[in-house]
Amino acid sequence: MNSKTPRGSQRPRLPESRNLYYGGEWKPANSGRREECFSPATGESFGSVAYGDASDMEAAISAAKSAFAAWRDTPPLERAGRLREIAAVMREHKEELALVDAADSGNPVAAMLKDIDIATSQLDYFAGLVLEMKGDTIPMGPDAVNMTVREPLGVVGRIVAFNHPLMFCASKAAAPLAAGNTVVMKPAEQAPLSVLRWLELIDGILPPGVLNVVHGGPEAGQALASHPDVAKVGLIGSVPTGRAVMQGASATIKDVILELGGKNALIACPDADIEKTAKGIVAGMNFAWCGQSCGSTSRVFIHNDIHNAVLDRVVEMVQAFKPGDPTDYSTTMGALISAKQRDRVLGYIEGARREGARLVAGGGVPDDPALARGNFVEPTIFADVTTDMTIAREEIFGPVLSVFRWTDEDDVMEKANDVEYGLTCSIWTRDLARAHRMARRAEAGFVWVNKSAAHFLGAPFGGVKQSGIGREECIGEMLSFTREKNIHIALD
Numbered sequence: 001m002n003s004k005t006p007r008g009s010q011r012p013r014l015p016e017s018r019n020l021y022y023g024g025e026w027k028p029a030n031s032g033r034r035e036e037c038f039s040p041a042t043g044e045s046f047g048s049v050a051y052g053d054a055s056d057m058e059a060a061i062s063a064a065k066s067a068f069a070a071w072r073d074t075p076p077l078e079r080a081g082r083l084r085e086i087a088a089v090m091r092e093h094k095e096e097l098a099l100v101d102a103a104d105s106g107n108p109v110a111a112m113l114k115d116i117d118i119a120t121s122q123l124d125y126f127a128g129l130v131l132e133m134k135g136d137t138i139p140m141g142p143d144a145v146n147m148t149v150r151e152p153l154g155v156v157g158r159i160v161a162f163n164h165p166l167m168f169c170a171s172k173a174a175a176p177l178a179a180g181n182t183v184v185m186k187p188a189e190q191a192p193l194s195v196l197r198w199l200e201l202i203d204g205i206l207p208p209g210v211l212n213v214v215h216g217g218p219e220a221g222q223a224l225a226s227h228p229d230v231a232k233v234g235l236i237g238s239v240p241t242g243r244a245v246m247q248g249a250s251a252t253i254k255d256v257i258l259e260l261g262g263k264n265a266l267i268a269c270p271d272a273d274i275e276k277t278a279k280g281i282v283a284g285m286n287f288a289w290c291g292q293s294c295g296s297t298s299r300v301f302i303h304n305d306i307h308n309a310v311l312d313r314v315v316e317m318v319q320a321f322k323p324g325d326p327t328d329y330s331t332t333m334g335a336l337i338s339a340k341q342r343d344r345v346l347g348y349i350e351g352a353r354r355e356g357a358r359l360v361a362g363g364g365v366p367d368d369p370a371l372a373r374g375n376f377v378e379p380t381i382f383a384d385v386t387t388d389m390t391i392a393r394e395e396i397f398g399p400v401l402s403v404f405r406w407t408d409e410d411d412v413m414e415k416a417n418d419v420e421y422g423l424t425c426s427i428w429t430r431d432l433a434r435a436h437r438m439a440r441r442a443e444a445g446f447v448w449v450n451k452s453a454a455h456f457l458g459a460p461f462g463g464v465k466q467s468g469i470g471r472e473e474c475i476g477e478m479l480s481f482t483r484e485k486n487i488h489i490a491l492d
Protein backbone atom coordinates (compact mmCIF):
# COMPACT_ATOMS: atom_id res chain seq x y z
CA MET A 1 0.00 0.00 0.00
CA ASN A 2 1.26 3.52 -0.74
CA SER A 3 0.34 6.89 0.80
CA LYS A 4 -2.55 7.29 -1.69
CA THR A 5 -4.12 3.98 -0.70
CA PRO A 6 -7.47 4.52 1.02
CA ARG A 7 -7.89 3.50 4.66
CA GLY A 8 -10.73 1.83 6.48
CA SER A 9 -13.76 0.19 4.91
CA GLN A 10 -14.76 1.30 1.40
CA ARG A 11 -17.85 0.73 -0.78
CA PRO A 12 -17.01 -1.00 -4.06
CA ARG A 13 -18.08 0.45 -7.39
CA LEU A 14 -19.95 -2.50 -8.85
CA PRO A 15 -20.16 -3.15 -12.61
CA GLU A 16 -23.21 -1.91 -14.49
CA SER A 17 -22.84 -4.51 -17.25
CA ARG A 18 -24.05 -7.83 -15.91
CA ASN A 19 -24.27 -9.88 -19.11
CA LEU A 20 -22.00 -12.27 -20.96
CA TYR A 21 -19.32 -10.69 -23.12
CA TYR A 22 -18.46 -12.12 -26.54
CA GLY A 23 -17.87 -10.86 -30.08
CA GLY A 24 -17.18 -7.48 -28.47
CA GLU A 25 -20.76 -7.17 -27.19
CA TRP A 26 -22.69 -7.71 -23.97
CA LYS A 27 -25.32 -10.45 -24.38
CA PRO A 28 -27.90 -11.87 -21.99
CA ALA A 29 -27.82 -15.62 -21.42
CA ASN A 30 -29.87 -17.44 -24.09
CA SER A 31 -31.92 -19.07 -21.37
CA GLY A 32 -32.49 -15.74 -19.61
CA ARG A 33 -30.99 -17.24 -16.46
CA ARG A 34 -29.39 -14.92 -13.93
CA GLU A 35 -27.72 -15.74 -10.62
CA GLU A 36 -27.55 -13.46 -7.62
CA CYS A 37 -24.17 -12.52 -6.10
CA PHE A 38 -23.75 -12.30 -2.34
CA SER A 39 -21.03 -10.84 -0.17
CA PRO A 40 -19.21 -13.75 1.55
CA ALA A 41 -18.62 -11.40 4.50
CA THR A 42 -22.11 -10.01 5.12
CA GLY A 43 -24.55 -11.95 2.97
CA GLU A 44 -25.55 -8.65 1.29
CA SER A 45 -26.83 -9.04 -2.27
CA PHE A 46 -24.79 -7.40 -5.02
CA GLY A 47 -27.49 -8.02 -7.65
CA SER A 48 -27.54 -10.67 -10.34
CA VAL A 49 -25.43 -11.59 -13.37
CA ALA A 50 -26.23 -13.55 -16.54
CA TYR A 51 -25.45 -17.24 -16.16
CA GLY A 52 -24.46 -18.93 -19.40
CA ASP A 53 -24.96 -22.51 -20.53
CA ALA A 54 -23.72 -24.66 -23.42
CA SER A 55 -25.61 -22.62 -26.04
CA ASP A 56 -23.99 -19.36 -24.87
CA MET A 57 -20.63 -21.09 -24.93
CA GLU A 58 -21.32 -22.21 -28.49
CA ALA A 59 -21.97 -18.58 -29.52
CA ALA A 60 -18.84 -17.31 -27.75
CA ILE A 61 -16.66 -20.00 -29.34
CA SER A 62 -18.07 -19.06 -32.73
CA ALA A 63 -17.16 -15.39 -32.11
CA ALA A 64 -13.65 -16.42 -31.07
CA LYS A 65 -13.30 -18.61 -34.16
CA SER A 66 -14.31 -15.75 -36.46
CA ALA A 67 -11.82 -13.40 -34.83
CA PHE A 68 -8.89 -15.83 -34.95
CA ALA A 69 -7.41 -15.29 -38.44
CA ALA A 70 -7.12 -11.52 -38.08
CA TRP A 71 -5.64 -11.74 -34.56
CA ARG A 72 -3.16 -14.43 -35.65
CA ASP A 73 -2.05 -12.18 -38.51
CA THR A 74 -1.78 -9.07 -36.34
CA PRO A 75 1.96 -8.31 -36.03
CA PRO A 76 3.22 -9.72 -32.72
CA LEU A 77 4.43 -6.35 -31.42
CA GLU A 78 0.98 -4.91 -32.06
CA ARG A 79 -0.60 -7.76 -30.10
CA ALA A 80 1.89 -7.03 -27.34
CA GLY A 81 0.90 -3.37 -27.37
CA ARG A 82 -2.76 -4.26 -26.76
CA LEU A 83 -1.85 -6.47 -23.80
CA ARG A 84 0.25 -3.68 -22.33
CA GLU A 85 -2.68 -1.31 -22.76
CA ILE A 86 -4.88 -3.68 -20.74
CA ALA A 87 -2.21 -3.79 -18.03
CA ALA A 88 -2.04 0.01 -17.97
CA VAL A 89 -5.82 0.35 -17.56
CA MET A 90 -5.70 -2.16 -14.72
CA ARG A 91 -2.95 -0.23 -12.97
CA GLU A 92 -4.90 2.99 -13.34
CA HIS A 93 -7.98 1.34 -11.78
CA LYS A 94 -6.09 -0.88 -9.34
CA GLU A 95 -7.84 0.21 -6.14
CA GLU A 96 -11.28 0.06 -7.72
CA LEU A 97 -10.76 -3.43 -9.19
CA ALA A 98 -9.23 -4.81 -6.00
CA LEU A 99 -12.17 -3.50 -3.99
CA VAL A 100 -14.81 -5.17 -6.19
CA ASP A 101 -12.77 -8.38 -6.05
CA ALA A 102 -12.57 -8.17 -2.25
CA ALA A 103 -16.27 -7.48 -1.80
CA ASP A 104 -17.34 -10.31 -4.10
CA SER A 105 -14.75 -12.99 -3.21
CA GLY A 106 -14.32 -12.27 0.51
CA ASN A 107 -10.52 -11.89 0.31
CA PRO A 108 -9.03 -8.78 1.99
CA VAL A 109 -8.66 -5.79 -0.30
CA ALA A 110 -4.99 -5.38 0.66
CA ALA A 111 -4.34 -8.88 -0.73
CA MET A 112 -6.38 -8.21 -3.85
CA LEU A 113 -4.23 -5.16 -4.64
CA LYS A 114 -1.34 -7.61 -4.94
CA ASP A 115 -3.47 -9.75 -7.26
CA ILE A 116 -3.81 -6.80 -9.63
CA ASP A 117 -0.02 -6.34 -9.53
CA ILE A 118 0.46 -10.01 -10.39
CA ALA A 119 -2.00 -9.85 -13.27
CA THR A 120 -0.47 -6.70 -14.76
CA SER A 121 3.07 -8.10 -14.49
CA GLN A 122 1.96 -11.25 -16.29
CA LEU A 123 0.29 -9.25 -19.07
CA ASP A 124 3.50 -7.22 -19.49
CA TYR A 125 5.68 -10.31 -19.22
CA PHE A 126 3.87 -12.23 -21.97
CA ALA A 127 3.69 -9.07 -24.09
CA GLY A 128 7.49 -8.99 -23.83
CA LEU A 129 7.80 -12.57 -25.04
CA VAL A 130 5.92 -12.29 -28.34
CA LEU A 131 9.15 -12.28 -30.37
CA GLU A 132 10.25 -15.51 -28.71
CA MET A 133 7.73 -17.53 -30.75
CA LYS A 134 10.68 -18.59 -32.85
CA GLY A 135 11.37 -21.59 -35.01
CA ASP A 136 14.55 -23.52 -35.85
CA THR A 137 16.43 -24.36 -38.98
CA ILE A 138 17.58 -27.93 -39.42
CA PRO A 139 20.76 -28.34 -41.50
CA MET A 140 20.07 -30.38 -44.67
CA GLY A 141 22.95 -29.45 -46.95
CA PRO A 142 22.96 -26.97 -49.84
CA ASP A 143 19.92 -28.35 -51.67
CA ALA A 144 17.23 -27.72 -49.07
CA VAL A 145 16.03 -25.38 -46.38
CA ASN A 146 14.30 -27.14 -43.53
CA MET A 147 12.76 -24.98 -40.84
CA THR A 148 10.11 -24.87 -38.21
CA VAL A 149 7.66 -22.07 -37.58
CA ARG A 150 5.49 -21.63 -34.50
CA GLU A 151 1.82 -20.93 -35.03
CA PRO A 152 -0.98 -20.17 -32.57
CA LEU A 153 -3.46 -22.99 -32.02
CA GLY A 154 -6.77 -21.21 -32.67
CA VAL A 155 -9.44 -20.81 -30.01
CA VAL A 156 -8.18 -21.44 -26.47
CA GLY A 157 -10.57 -22.17 -23.59
CA ARG A 158 -9.65 -21.15 -20.06
CA ILE A 159 -11.67 -22.24 -17.00
CA VAL A 160 -10.64 -20.76 -13.65
CA ALA A 161 -11.28 -21.07 -9.91
CA PHE A 162 -12.76 -18.56 -7.46
CA ASN A 163 -9.83 -17.79 -5.19
CA HIS A 164 -8.25 -15.12 -7.42
CA PRO A 165 -11.21 -14.17 -9.64
CA LEU A 166 -9.73 -11.29 -11.65
CA MET A 167 -6.07 -12.21 -11.41
CA PHE A 168 -6.75 -15.62 -12.95
CA CYS A 169 -8.95 -14.23 -15.75
CA ALA A 170 -6.49 -11.52 -16.75
CA SER A 171 -3.25 -13.42 -16.35
CA LYS A 172 -4.45 -16.72 -17.85
CA ALA A 173 -5.64 -14.90 -20.96
CA ALA A 174 -2.24 -13.24 -21.41
CA ALA A 175 -0.10 -16.11 -22.76
CA PRO A 176 -2.58 -17.47 -25.34
CA LEU A 177 -3.44 -13.96 -26.54
CA ALA A 178 0.25 -13.01 -26.84
CA ALA A 179 0.80 -16.08 -29.01
CA GLY A 180 -2.01 -15.07 -31.39
CA ASN A 181 -4.85 -17.27 -30.15
CA THR A 182 -8.31 -16.02 -29.37
CA VAL A 183 -9.67 -16.86 -25.93
CA VAL A 184 -12.95 -17.93 -24.38
CA MET A 185 -12.79 -17.51 -20.61
CA LYS A 186 -15.09 -19.26 -18.12
CA PRO A 187 -14.61 -17.44 -14.81
CA ALA A 188 -15.58 -18.94 -11.47
CA GLU A 189 -19.32 -18.67 -10.89
CA GLN A 190 -18.89 -17.68 -7.22
CA ALA A 191 -17.30 -14.24 -7.77
CA PRO A 192 -18.04 -12.77 -11.22
CA LEU A 193 -18.18 -9.03 -10.48
CA SER A 194 -14.53 -7.92 -10.71
CA VAL A 195 -14.21 -9.57 -14.12
CA LEU A 196 -17.31 -7.73 -15.37
CA ARG A 197 -15.95 -4.38 -14.13
CA TRP A 198 -12.60 -5.22 -15.77
CA LEU A 199 -14.34 -5.95 -19.09
CA GLU A 200 -16.18 -2.62 -18.89
CA LEU A 201 -12.83 -0.87 -18.45
CA ILE A 202 -10.89 -2.69 -21.18
CA ASP A 203 -13.75 -2.92 -23.69
CA GLY A 204 -12.49 -1.87 -27.15
CA ILE A 205 -8.77 -2.48 -26.54
CA LEU A 206 -8.88 -5.87 -28.24
CA PRO A 207 -10.71 -6.45 -31.54
CA PRO A 208 -14.19 -8.00 -31.12
CA GLY A 209 -14.11 -11.75 -30.48
CA VAL A 210 -10.45 -11.90 -29.39
CA LEU A 211 -11.32 -12.17 -25.69
CA ASN A 212 -14.74 -13.57 -24.76
CA VAL A 213 -16.08 -14.21 -21.28
CA VAL A 214 -18.98 -16.50 -20.44
CA HIS A 215 -20.00 -16.61 -16.81
CA GLY A 216 -21.64 -19.84 -15.77
CA GLY A 217 -21.02 -23.13 -14.03
CA PRO A 218 -19.89 -26.66 -14.85
CA GLU A 219 -22.20 -26.98 -17.88
CA ALA A 220 -20.60 -23.98 -19.59
CA GLY A 221 -17.14 -25.27 -18.61
CA GLN A 222 -17.84 -28.72 -19.98
CA ALA A 223 -19.15 -27.29 -23.27
CA LEU A 224 -15.90 -25.34 -23.62
CA ALA A 225 -13.69 -28.33 -22.81
CA SER A 226 -15.40 -30.65 -25.28
CA HIS A 227 -16.06 -28.27 -28.19
CA PRO A 228 -14.49 -29.31 -31.51
CA ASP A 229 -13.59 -25.70 -32.40
CA VAL A 230 -11.55 -25.23 -29.22
CA ALA A 231 -7.92 -26.20 -29.82
CA LYS A 232 -6.74 -26.34 -26.21
CA VAL A 233 -8.30 -25.96 -22.81
CA GLY A 234 -6.73 -24.88 -19.54
CA LEU A 235 -8.23 -25.40 -16.09
CA ILE A 236 -7.44 -23.99 -12.68
CA GLY A 237 -9.59 -26.06 -10.39
CA SER A 238 -9.97 -29.26 -8.42
CA VAL A 239 -8.78 -32.76 -9.32
CA PRO A 240 -12.30 -34.11 -10.10
CA THR A 241 -12.90 -31.16 -12.45
CA GLY A 242 -9.50 -31.84 -14.01
CA ARG A 243 -10.63 -35.36 -14.80
CA ALA A 244 -13.92 -34.08 -16.30
CA VAL A 245 -12.09 -31.50 -18.43
CA MET A 246 -9.60 -34.08 -19.69
CA GLN A 247 -12.42 -36.42 -20.52
CA GLY A 248 -14.27 -33.66 -22.40
CA ALA A 249 -11.08 -32.71 -24.24
CA SER A 250 -10.43 -36.30 -25.28
CA ALA A 251 -13.51 -36.26 -27.54
CA THR A 252 -11.64 -34.00 -29.95
CA ILE A 253 -8.07 -35.02 -29.01
CA LYS A 254 -7.25 -31.58 -27.68
CA ASP A 255 -4.34 -30.65 -25.49
CA VAL A 256 -4.97 -29.63 -21.87
CA ILE A 257 -3.12 -27.62 -19.27
CA LEU A 258 -4.30 -28.36 -15.73
CA GLU A 259 -3.42 -26.52 -12.53
CA LEU A 260 -5.19 -28.54 -9.86
CA GLY A 261 -5.28 -29.02 -6.11
CA GLY A 262 -2.54 -29.55 -3.56
CA LYS A 263 -1.90 -30.97 -0.10
CA ASN A 264 1.55 -29.52 0.15
CA ALA A 265 4.28 -30.30 2.67
CA LEU A 266 6.59 -27.94 4.51
CA ILE A 267 9.52 -29.73 6.15
CA ALA A 268 11.48 -27.99 8.91
CA CYS A 269 14.88 -29.61 9.59
CA PRO A 270 16.61 -29.60 13.00
CA ASP A 271 19.11 -26.91 11.93
CA ALA A 272 16.46 -24.50 10.59
CA ASP A 273 16.26 -20.97 11.96
CA ILE A 274 13.30 -21.03 14.36
CA GLU A 275 12.01 -17.52 13.75
CA LYS A 276 12.34 -17.62 9.98
CA THR A 277 10.79 -21.08 9.79
CA ALA A 278 7.81 -20.04 11.89
CA LYS A 279 7.30 -17.03 9.62
CA GLY A 280 7.59 -19.28 6.57
CA ILE A 281 5.00 -21.68 8.00
CA VAL A 282 2.50 -18.88 8.57
CA ALA A 283 3.17 -17.28 5.15
CA GLY A 284 2.89 -20.68 3.47
CA MET A 285 -0.69 -21.12 4.65
CA ASN A 286 -1.98 -17.98 2.88
CA PHE A 287 -4.21 -17.20 5.87
CA ALA A 288 -5.21 -13.85 4.31
CA TRP A 289 -7.08 -15.94 1.69
CA CYS A 290 -8.36 -18.27 4.45
CA GLY A 291 -5.95 -20.87 3.10
CA GLN A 292 -7.84 -20.90 -0.20
CA SER A 293 -4.72 -21.31 -2.26
CA CYS A 294 -3.60 -24.38 -4.20
CA GLY A 295 0.03 -23.88 -3.16
CA SER A 296 -0.66 -23.58 0.59
CA THR A 297 1.70 -25.72 2.65
CA SER A 298 -1.04 -27.15 4.83
CA ARG A 299 1.01 -30.10 6.12
CA VAL A 300 3.94 -28.98 8.25
CA PHE A 301 6.54 -31.54 9.36
CA ILE A 302 8.71 -30.10 12.15
CA HIS A 303 11.78 -31.97 13.42
CA ASN A 304 11.47 -33.14 17.01
CA ASP A 305 14.49 -31.03 18.14
CA ILE A 306 12.80 -27.73 17.21
CA HIS A 307 9.16 -28.81 17.19
CA ASN A 308 7.93 -27.08 20.31
CA ALA A 309 9.90 -23.86 19.81
CA VAL A 310 8.68 -23.46 16.21
CA LEU A 311 5.10 -24.41 17.01
CA ASP A 312 4.93 -21.91 19.90
CA ARG A 313 6.05 -19.10 17.58
CA VAL A 314 3.63 -20.16 14.84
CA VAL A 315 0.74 -20.06 17.31
CA GLU A 316 1.82 -16.56 18.41
CA MET A 317 2.29 -15.27 14.86
CA VAL A 318 -1.03 -16.56 13.62
CA GLN A 319 -2.80 -14.20 16.01
CA ALA A 320 -2.00 -11.46 13.48
CA PHE A 321 -4.66 -12.97 11.22
CA LYS A 322 -8.04 -11.78 12.41
CA PRO A 323 -11.03 -12.53 10.19
CA GLY A 324 -12.72 -9.27 9.24
CA ASP A 325 -14.43 -7.07 6.65
CA PRO A 326 -12.63 -7.74 3.34
CA THR A 327 -13.32 -4.22 2.06
CA ASP A 328 -11.45 -2.69 4.99
CA TYR A 329 -7.84 -1.92 4.11
CA SER A 330 -6.63 -2.95 7.56
CA THR A 331 -8.19 -6.44 7.41
CA THR A 332 -5.63 -9.26 7.49
CA MET A 333 -7.87 -12.27 6.82
CA GLY A 334 -11.09 -12.53 4.85
CA ALA A 335 -14.10 -14.82 4.61
CA LEU A 336 -14.42 -18.16 2.86
CA ILE A 337 -16.14 -18.02 -0.51
CA SER A 338 -19.46 -19.60 0.56
CA ALA A 339 -21.41 -20.94 3.50
CA LYS A 340 -21.05 -24.38 1.93
CA GLN A 341 -17.24 -24.09 1.95
CA ARG A 342 -17.27 -22.76 5.55
CA ASP A 343 -19.36 -25.73 6.68
CA ARG A 344 -17.05 -28.10 4.82
CA VAL A 345 -14.03 -26.61 6.62
CA LEU A 346 -15.79 -26.79 10.00
CA GLY A 347 -16.57 -30.43 9.23
CA TYR A 348 -12.84 -31.14 8.72
CA ILE A 349 -12.06 -29.38 12.03
CA GLU A 350 -14.65 -31.47 13.85
CA GLY A 351 -13.32 -34.65 12.21
CA ALA A 352 -9.73 -33.82 13.24
CA ARG A 353 -10.81 -33.41 16.88
CA ARG A 354 -12.63 -36.74 16.72
CA GLU A 355 -9.63 -38.49 15.17
CA GLY A 356 -7.38 -37.28 18.02
CA ALA A 357 -5.46 -34.30 16.62
CA ARG A 358 -4.53 -31.66 19.24
CA LEU A 359 -6.07 -28.23 18.62
CA VAL A 360 -3.55 -25.47 19.39
CA ALA A 361 -5.16 -22.45 17.70
CA GLY A 362 -8.58 -21.41 16.41
CA GLY A 363 -10.99 -24.24 15.73
CA GLY A 364 -14.24 -22.42 15.11
CA VAL A 365 -15.99 -19.30 13.90
CA PRO A 366 -15.01 -15.92 15.38
CA ASP A 367 -17.25 -14.76 18.25
CA ASP A 368 -17.44 -11.13 17.00
CA PRO A 369 -21.21 -10.50 16.45
CA ALA A 370 -20.34 -8.16 13.54
CA LEU A 371 -19.08 -11.21 11.63
CA ALA A 372 -22.04 -13.47 12.38
CA ARG A 373 -23.51 -13.29 8.86
CA GLY A 374 -20.27 -14.04 7.02
CA ASN A 375 -18.40 -17.23 6.12
CA PHE A 376 -15.62 -16.67 8.63
CA VAL A 377 -13.43 -19.34 10.22
CA GLU A 378 -10.57 -18.67 12.63
CA PRO A 379 -7.03 -19.58 11.59
CA THR A 380 -6.78 -23.11 12.93
CA ILE A 381 -3.77 -25.25 13.84
CA PHE A 382 -3.72 -28.90 14.82
CA ALA A 383 -0.61 -30.52 16.32
CA ASP A 384 0.15 -34.25 16.77
CA VAL A 385 -1.45 -34.98 13.41
CA THR A 386 -0.69 -38.43 12.02
CA THR A 387 -0.68 -39.36 8.36
CA ASP A 388 -3.71 -41.64 8.64
CA MET A 389 -6.00 -38.75 9.70
CA THR A 390 -8.41 -37.24 7.18
CA ILE A 391 -6.96 -33.71 7.57
CA ALA A 392 -3.55 -35.12 6.67
CA ARG A 393 -4.72 -36.46 3.33
CA GLU A 394 -7.52 -34.34 1.85
CA GLU A 395 -7.28 -30.82 0.44
CA ILE A 396 -9.36 -28.66 2.83
CA PHE A 397 -8.92 -25.36 0.93
CA GLY A 398 -9.48 -23.55 4.22
CA PRO A 399 -7.44 -22.03 7.08
CA VAL A 400 -6.49 -25.34 8.70
CA LEU A 401 -2.85 -26.25 9.27
CA SER A 402 -1.77 -29.77 10.27
CA VAL A 403 1.49 -30.14 12.19
CA PHE A 404 3.48 -33.41 12.35
CA ARG A 405 6.63 -34.30 14.30
CA TRP A 406 9.57 -36.12 12.66
CA THR A 407 12.99 -37.54 13.46
CA ASP A 408 14.17 -39.50 10.40
CA GLU A 409 14.80 -37.89 6.99
CA ASP A 410 13.88 -40.95 4.89
CA ASP A 411 10.69 -41.37 6.86
CA VAL A 412 9.63 -37.71 6.58
CA MET A 413 10.26 -37.66 2.82
CA GLU A 414 8.18 -40.78 2.42
CA LYS A 415 5.34 -39.23 4.44
CA ALA A 416 5.58 -35.88 2.65
CA ASN A 417 5.27 -37.67 -0.70
CA ASP A 418 2.54 -40.06 0.39
CA VAL A 419 -0.44 -38.11 -0.99
CA GLU A 420 -2.06 -38.12 -4.42
CA TYR A 421 -1.09 -34.48 -4.96
CA GLY A 422 2.29 -33.00 -5.91
CA LEU A 423 2.11 -29.23 -6.34
CA THR A 424 4.53 -27.47 -3.96
CA CYS A 425 6.96 -28.34 -1.17
CA SER A 426 8.91 -26.08 1.18
CA ILE A 427 12.12 -27.18 2.93
CA TRP A 428 13.77 -25.30 5.79
CA THR A 429 17.43 -25.99 6.55
CA ARG A 430 20.83 -24.24 6.68
CA ASP A 431 22.56 -27.36 5.27
CA LEU A 432 23.03 -26.92 1.51
CA ALA A 433 23.61 -30.60 0.78
CA ARG A 434 20.50 -31.56 2.70
CA ALA A 435 18.49 -28.88 0.91
CA HIS A 436 19.49 -30.24 -2.51
CA ARG A 437 18.96 -33.84 -1.46
CA MET A 438 15.47 -33.22 -0.08
CA ALA A 439 14.43 -30.89 -2.92
CA ARG A 440 15.25 -33.62 -5.43
CA ARG A 441 13.33 -36.22 -3.48
CA ALA A 442 10.22 -34.07 -3.12
CA GLU A 443 7.44 -35.22 -5.44
CA ALA A 444 6.28 -31.70 -6.29
CA GLY A 445 6.45 -29.44 -9.31
CA PHE A 446 7.64 -26.40 -7.32
CA VAL A 447 10.05 -26.53 -4.36
CA TRP A 448 11.11 -23.66 -2.14
CA VAL A 449 14.12 -23.83 0.17
CA ASN A 450 13.90 -21.41 3.11
CA LYS A 451 10.91 -19.73 1.45
CA SER A 452 7.21 -20.43 1.01
CA ALA A 453 4.11 -19.15 -0.80
CA ALA A 454 5.88 -16.92 -3.35
CA HIS A 455 5.60 -17.29 -7.12
CA PHE A 456 8.35 -15.87 -9.34
CA LEU A 457 7.47 -14.57 -12.76
CA GLY A 458 9.39 -16.56 -15.36
CA ALA A 459 9.79 -19.57 -13.04
CA PRO A 460 7.62 -22.52 -14.18
CA PHE A 461 4.72 -23.24 -11.82
CA GLY A 462 2.72 -26.47 -12.00
CA GLY A 463 2.16 -29.83 -10.42
CA VAL A 464 3.11 -33.48 -10.68
CA LYS A 465 0.94 -36.52 -9.92
CA GLN A 466 -2.72 -35.43 -9.65
CA SER A 467 -1.88 -31.76 -9.12
CA GLY A 468 -1.82 -31.20 -12.84
CA ILE A 469 -0.18 -31.15 -16.22
CA GLY A 470 1.87 -28.36 -17.77
CA ARG A 471 3.75 -25.31 -16.49
CA GLU A 472 2.57 -21.71 -16.27
CA GLU A 473 3.92 -18.23 -15.50
CA CYS A 474 6.94 -18.85 -17.77
CA ILE A 475 7.90 -18.84 -21.45
CA GLY A 476 6.82 -22.50 -21.63
CA GLU A 477 3.25 -21.41 -20.93
CA MET A 478 3.21 -19.16 -23.98
CA LEU A 479 4.90 -21.76 -26.19
CA SER A 480 2.35 -24.34 -25.05
CA PHE A 481 -0.27 -22.25 -26.87
CA THR A 482 1.64 -22.64 -30.14
CA ARG A 483 2.45 -25.60 -32.36
CA GLU A 484 5.49 -26.27 -34.46
CA LYS A 485 5.12 -26.68 -38.19
CA ASN A 486 7.99 -28.06 -40.19
CA ILE A 487 8.56 -26.64 -43.66
CA HIS A 488 10.97 -28.36 -46.04
CA ILE A 489 11.95 -26.41 -49.14
CA ALA A 490 13.79 -28.28 -51.86
CA LEU A 491 16.17 -25.88 -53.65
CA ASP A 492 17.38 -28.12 -56.48
Ligand SMILES: NC(=O)c1ccc[n+]([C@@H]2O[C@H](COP(=O)([O-])OP(=O)(O)OC[C@H]3O[C@@H](n4cnc5c(N)ncnc54)[C@H](O)[C@@H]3O)[C@@H](O)[C@H]2O)c1
Nearest residue numbers: 160161162188217218221222237238241244259260261294
Ligand atom coordinates in the same frame (compact mmCIF):
# COMPACT_ATOMS: atom_id res chain seq x y z
N1 LIG B 1 -2.84 -25.39 -9.20
C1 LIG B 1 -3.30 -24.14 -9.25
O1 LIG B 1 -2.67 -23.24 -9.79
C2 LIG B 1 -4.62 -23.81 -8.58
C3 LIG B 1 -4.91 -22.47 -8.28
C4 LIG B 1 -6.10 -22.18 -7.62
C5 LIG B 1 -6.99 -23.18 -7.29
N2 LIG B 1 -6.69 -24.46 -7.58
C6 LIG B 1 -7.60 -25.53 -7.15
O2 LIG B 1 -8.96 -25.19 -7.41
C7 LIG B 1 -9.81 -25.82 -6.43
C8 LIG B 1 -10.73 -24.80 -5.81
O3 LIG B 1 -11.49 -24.17 -6.77
P1 LIG B 1 -12.99 -24.63 -7.10
O4 LIG B 1 -13.61 -25.24 -5.92
O5 LIG B 1 -13.63 -23.49 -7.78
O6 LIG B 1 -12.69 -25.77 -8.17
P2 LIG B 1 -13.72 -26.45 -9.17
O7 LIG B 1 -12.94 -27.53 -9.84
O8 LIG B 1 -14.99 -26.81 -8.52
O9 LIG B 1 -14.08 -25.27 -10.21
C9 LIG B 1 -13.08 -24.65 -10.99
C10 LIG B 1 -13.71 -24.16 -12.29
O10 LIG B 1 -14.12 -25.29 -13.06
C11 LIG B 1 -15.50 -25.16 -13.44
N3 LIG B 1 -16.07 -26.51 -13.51
C12 LIG B 1 -16.61 -27.23 -12.50
N4 LIG B 1 -16.99 -28.45 -12.96
C13 LIG B 1 -16.67 -28.48 -14.28
C14 LIG B 1 -16.77 -29.48 -15.29
N5 LIG B 1 -17.31 -30.68 -15.05
N6 LIG B 1 -16.33 -29.20 -16.53
C15 LIG B 1 -15.74 -27.99 -16.80
N7 LIG B 1 -15.63 -27.00 -15.88
C16 LIG B 1 -16.07 -27.26 -14.63
C17 LIG B 1 -16.10 -24.27 -12.36
O11 LIG B 1 -17.27 -23.67 -12.84
C18 LIG B 1 -14.96 -23.30 -12.09
O12 LIG B 1 -14.94 -22.26 -13.06
C19 LIG B 1 -8.87 -26.41 -5.40
O13 LIG B 1 -8.74 -27.79 -5.62
C20 LIG B 1 -7.56 -25.68 -5.67
O14 LIG B 1 -6.42 -26.35 -5.21
C21 LIG B 1 -5.53 -24.80 -8.22
